[in-house]
Amino acid sequence: MREITFSQATLEAMSEEMRRDKSIFVMGEDIARQGGIFGQFKGLPQEFGFDRVRDTPISETAIMGAGVGAALAGMRPVVDMHFADFMGVCMDEIFNQMAKIRYMFGGQCRLPVVVRAPDGLTSGGAAQHSQSIESWFMHIPGIKVVIPSNPADAKGLLKAAIRDDNPVIYFENKILYREKGPVPEGEYIVPIGKANVAKEGKDVTIISYSIMMKKAFEAAEILAKDGIDVEVIDLRTIVPYDRETILESVKKTHRLVIVHEAVKQGGVGAEIAAFVAEEAIDYLDAPILRFGAPFTPVPFSPVLENAYRIKIEDIVKGIKEMF
Amino acid sequence: MREITFSQATLEAMSEEMRRDKSIFVMGEDIARQGGIFGQFKGLPQEFGFDRVRDTPISETAIMGAGVGAALAGMRPVVDMHFADFMGVCMDEIFNQMAKIRYMFGGQCRLPVVVRAPDGLTSGGAAQHSQSIESWFMHIPGIKVVIPSNPADAKGLLKAAIRDDNPVIYFENKILYREKGPVPEGEYIVPIGKANVAKEGKDVTIISYSIMMKKAFEAAEILAKDGIDVEVIDLRTIVPYDRETILESVKKTHRLVIVHEAVKQGGVGAEIAAFVAEEAIDYLDAPILRFGAPFTPVPFSPVLENAYRIKIEDIVKGIKEMF
Amino acid sequence: MTEYSKELLTYFYRTMCRIRLFEETVEKHFLNGEIPGFVHLYIGEEAIATGVCANLTKSDYIESTHRGHGHTIAKGADVNRAMAEIFGRKTGFCKGKGGSMHIADFSVGMLGANGVVGGGFNLAVGAALGIKMQERKDVSVVFFGDGASNRGTFHEGANLAAAWNLPVIFVCENNKWASTTPHGSQTSVENISDRAVGYGMPGVIVDGNDVFEVYEATKKAVERARQGGGPTLIEAKTYRIKGHFVGDPELYRTKEEVKEQFEKNDPIKRFEMKVLEEKWMTEKELAAIKEEEEELIKKSVEFAKNSPFPDASEIYEDLYV
Amino acid sequence: MTEYSKELLTYFYRTMCRIRLFEETVEKHFLNGEIPGFVHLYIGEEAIATGVCANLTKSDYIESTHRGHGHTIAKGADVNRAMAEIFGRKTGFCKGKGGSMHIADFSVGMLGANGVVGGGFNLAVGAALGIKMQERKDVSVVFFGDGASNRGTFHEGANLAAAWNLPVIFVCENNKWASTTPHGSQTSVENISDRAVGYGMPGVIVDGNDVFEVYEATKKAVERARQGGGPTLIEAKTYRIKGHFVGDPELYRTKEEVKEQFEKNDPIKRFEMKVLEEKWMTEKELAAIKEEEEELIKKSVEFAKNSPFPDASEIYEDLYV
Numbered sequence A, B: 001m002r003e004i005t006f007s008q009a010t011l012e013a014m015s016e017e018m019r020r021d022k023s024i025f026v027m028g029e030d031i032a033r034q035g036g037i038f039g040q041f042k043g044l045p046q047e048f049g050f051d052r053v054r055d056t057p058i059s060e061t062a063i064m065g066a067g068v069g070a071a072l073a074g075m076r077p078v079v080d081m082h083f084a085d086f087m088g089v090c091m092d093e094i095f096n097q098m099a100k101i102r103y104m105f106g107g108q109c110r111l112p113v114v115v116r117a118p119d120g121l122t123s124g125g126a127a128q129h130s131q132s133i134e135s136w137f138m139h140i141p142g143i144k145v146v147i148p149s150n151p152a153d154a155k156g157l158l159k160a161a162i163r164d165d166n167p168v169i170y171f172e173n174k175i176l177y178r179e180k181g182p183v184p185e186g187e188y189i190v191p192i193g194k195a196n197v198a199k200e201g202k203d204v205t206i207i208s209y210s211i212m213m214k215k216a217f218e219a220a221e222i223l224a225k226d227g228i229d230v231e232v233i234d235l236r237t238i239v240p241y242d243r244e245t246i247l248e249s250v251k252k253t254h255r256l257v258i259v260h261e262a263v264k265q266g267g268v269g270a271e272i273a274a275f276v277a278e279e280a281i282d283y284l285d286a287p288i289l290r291f292g293a294p295f296t297p298v299p300f301s302p303v304l305e306n307a308y309r310i311k312i313e314d315i316v317k318g319i320k321e322m323f
Numbered sequence C, D: 001m002t003e004y005s006k007e008l009l010t011y012f013y014r015t016m017c018r019i020r021l022f023e024e025t026v027e028k029h030f031l032n033g034e035i036p037g038f039v040h041l042y043i044g045e046e047a048i049a050t051g052v053c054a055n056l057t058k059s060d061y062i063e064s065t066h067r068g069h070g071h072t073i074a075k076g077a078d079v080n081r082a083m084a085e086i087f088g089r090k091t092g093f094c095k096g097k098g099g100s101m102h103i104a105d106f107s108v109g110m111l112g113a114n115g116v117v118g119g120g121f122n123l124a125v126g127a128a129l130g131i132k133m134q135e136r137k138d139v140s141v142v143f144f145g146d147g148a149s150n151r152g153t154f155h156e157g158a159n160l161a162a163a164w165n166l167p168v169i170f171v172c173e174n175n176k177w178a179s180t181t182p183h184g185s186q187t188s189v190e191n192i193s194d195r196a197v198g199y200g201m202p203g204v205i206v207d208g209n210d211v212f213e214v215y216e217a218t219k220k221a222v223e224r225a226r227q228g229g230g231p232t233l234i235e236a237k238t239y240r241i242k243g244h245f246v247g248d249p250e251l252y253r254t255k256e257e258v259k260e261q262f263e264k265n266d267p268i269k270r271f272e273m274k275v276l277e278e279k280w281m282t283e284k285e286l287a288a289i290k291e292e293e294e295e296l297i298k299k300s301v302e303f304a305k306n307s308p309f310p311d312a313s314e315i316y317e318d319l320y321v
């Protein structure tokens, strides 16, 4: 299969969908003239014009609010948050407007808005340009949340998000943009809500998503040498998360580890662990381990930033101690 | 002991502290002229003047941002959010500024800001005036979060929050305001970070906080009749939460239930459950149960709102099934 | 002096009466304990929604506020379903999920009241963007209070609407109060319309108690917008006659102040005086309209009260498509 | 024509040179791969921070932006510790936790750069509130870009500062670009200073490449603020000479445009020409200052490079008091 970058995969999804449906447009800061700060919009305005690929002012509440309003008027907006870190600026538009409009108005409308949110650590991004805040949205009914880990899923999930008639937040990792992977030719969708058993195994389940899938795979490889057969699940969607796949795996392996780059406390891992401790505790042969960032903002200096990162050794060590 | 309302207890805390320290002031919408929409600021401007008890414009980013700025200039601001539901408006000020300023500037300053946030269901408050969003802040390093369940704690925790040199969010339940309870005379503090074993028991632990403590107690009473001895823990502080008290209790009772009014998915209960599943799974004799709101916004109509509420019967039934 | 068609005059009077009677009725039933939640009444401000919406068609949009009943009615929503929503019934526009603060009727382009002050600005701007991209001739109107004009969302929405030349009408209902704070105490300008300068858009002031003035100013703004001329800011000066919400103890002002304002500026009285003086309508015509509206509102309460509450199981409906 | 003391002239020249050299040095080491993160240079805008801060004392506050080195230096921060911070060293102002985008020196009243555009407005307003409540005579200055003027936080901060009559100076550095978008494409007014009308505060425009003009306008605003006269909005027109950040491919403008602007408007050249023409300073004096600054900046790099990185364990420090 051909290999393209994550960034190119999102571009393909965008242009295929925009060709298909004229009501789709995209807006955000620095996406048109420059093609996006990560190049993830390059060429789009050339094909679709500056009307459908719009640079905006630095006005996140207007960008998000106008996305919602345009959807109410029959459009299918994709809004770009520049950095996921800036979602706090328009949090009210996200959680009090976008998430609630369909429900509180009794289902009078559909709200096909996609929010694209580049997240995660970059080198030296520091406290306000490195965050992973997906877990907040797990607690906000009315939004779906997807978070691809590789180019193929990036394309398929973005297409699914755009076609969904509900608001979908699409978290895309800044480091992953540049990474290549096999992407099928032609039309396909990765369904929202379905996790991917990326590697089957029988001894322990690692659940992860986004860039941490790489560490999950690496840990699995190392552990294989010690005879530990790891099942690796890529969550892909955080809301609604795939309860069946998780339970099935845990019932098989009897051991659960969750890995994400976001802060451990109150992270997505907490919900997954709690879910399993509620639904399948009797199947567990070991504590549920969570790996996530320490409880601090992201520090700038490379030494500190490194210390902030999840370490494969820690995952490996943690898993070994489960046996 | 004398009995006063939760609201009066917060007023006592405010005035005692404002008398003690001239750098303390409070600002927010409709707090001065009217005394707060829940009467929780009544009389304060008369004693301390409209300079130290300030009505503000409807500008949450300015209120929150100016609170942080005033703290940097040496004041000890208390800012009122009117309804916790509006914290999304100034989420950036909360999570990117207030929470990070001390850390990202390498400890150059102290940030004694208290954010008061009235939360929870009221009758008919509907989607945007009924929320409990404390769990977001569990995932944001740099803030402390307290959430009292009764008048005595309301006073002691507010005083502790005001004296703390770190940002503290103080969630206060709108229904609790009117409820009376015994409050000691004179000076006292309820320390941040320490849970309260509100009722000792040996068979099962219920962890709760804020208004749900009432349901926890009621469930405990009902279960006592069936010979089930419930230990009830009032978390009091969510960040940092009291890991020791939780572990101690679970190791004693071997059964854990968490109850909060907030949405169950991704709530505070998820973190507590995950923590216990990581640290004390071997002590558990039953699944960890969580009770929280369904995964929808808060509906308006009384019938729906009622259906949205946590039911004591459900807690009782869930606990009975643990044995 | 412009001449007005009988049809328009009738619309003005009928709509203002309908709103007034609706609100008085809601107040009564709220105080009776039959309506839950928070209710904010539009009494004394009827001329604004009425004068503005007289210029709109069903395919135009409005974004409303926490004080949204008047906007809903003026935009042409069915009063039965409006009343039923406020009573929390299944037959309400939002099937009882919204209530007073979240009333909406998408079928007539009323995109919703909003419990968040200033939450509507950018939704309206986005709806206008949709209109423009679809090459429609419609407009998008956002109602907002003097208090709301201090929200950052006003600024961002106004800038975007102007920079992108979108068909938005910003209608500020300056009723002199933002809840308990008088205009001027927390707002740095006397005239909200002055803020238009900062976005290079026209800013006009009208007497918000005069439905004719509101109508004329909006007409101009709407025509401009439909022709691609971009946004306008209209400030309608009025006064909040009732408490901020039903049940407000109103500790912050005197009864006399309110009484004086209402006597001087009741928009319905002023309309009646004007049309009688100008001999545009007769006492009899006015009385007949009022009676019809009384009947309508009475029926709406019956409709609401006879409607079932939603079933508890419906809590899970309408979240996702 | 005002006369300027030799001390002030020296401060102007020294500060502008220091900033320029600092920035050129940072750029070089960034491109060398020695500095992580995002770095935004202040080259070509030196006259603004310099002219503004010449009016301030240590107990006055400034809030800065993502483009904060110039502000930091102009407010009097030690360049060694500034450079060390940008290099991520333990001896930096933030012990390496902040970096370029979060540089701060509270000891001289520099309350921090900000990675969030428009994040500083209300912090500055709050600091001014603190000043006022403590009955101090200090002022609080917030620097912000043309792009940042479209953030809602500008509106809320400006309104609050004006409504409460706080000692805030809003200094807009209109460098014609907000990252990749030219001024005018996303901002609804030509002059940001026009927005002052909406808050009833004075709005003035100055040539931001002329340190004297910046100085004079700020002087007036600062005096006004110190005397309780409230906030002022100053718009300093300038041009962003470098890419938005170091490494910016600058696909959105031509090299010629930039070159022309720099040749015409380099604030340091303009200062040199003026003081020589007016015979306020000699070539020799200027050269001597520049040389001293070159030495200083060279030393700062040595200081930074010789400083240790923080220890990994320090990650847990400085979170809570």
Ligand SMILES: Cc1ncc(C[n+]2csc(CCOP(=O)(O)OP(=O)(O)O)c2C)c(N)n1
Residues within 6 Å of the ligand: B029, B058, B060, B082, B086, B089, C065, C066, C067, C115, C116, C117, C118, C144, C145, C146, C147, C148, C149, C173, C175, C177, C178, C179, C240, C244
């Ligand atoms: C973001 C936000 N802040 C505060 C409130 C609480 N609140 C509801 S209405 C209101 C006053 C609104 O005043 P104005 O905009 O003038 O409208 P009016 O009530 O006068 O029609 C306030 C403060 C809110 N609902 N939303």
Ligand SMILES: Cc1ncc(C[n+]2csc(CCOP(=O)(O)OP(=O)(O)O)c2C)c(N)n1
Residues within 6 Å of the ligand: A029, A058, A060, A082, A086, A089, D066, D067, D115, D116, D117, D118, D144, D145, D146, D147, D148, D149, D173, D175, D177, D178, D179, D240, D244
């Ligand atoms: C809230 C927010 N939105 C977007 C960004 C990304 N961003 C960083 S700088 C910048 C442009 C700022 O332009 P301007 O305010 O004119 O300042 P300048 O860079 O020209 O000095 C943008 C969009 C950000 N950091 N914060």
Ligand SMILES: [Mg+2]
Residues within 6 Å of the ligand: C145, C146, C147, C173, C174, C175, C176, C177, C178, C179
């Ligand atoms: Mg008002």
Ligand SMILES: [Mg+2]
Residues within 6 Å of the ligand: D145, D146, D147, D173, D174, D175, D176, D177, D178, D179
């Ligand atoms: Mg700029």
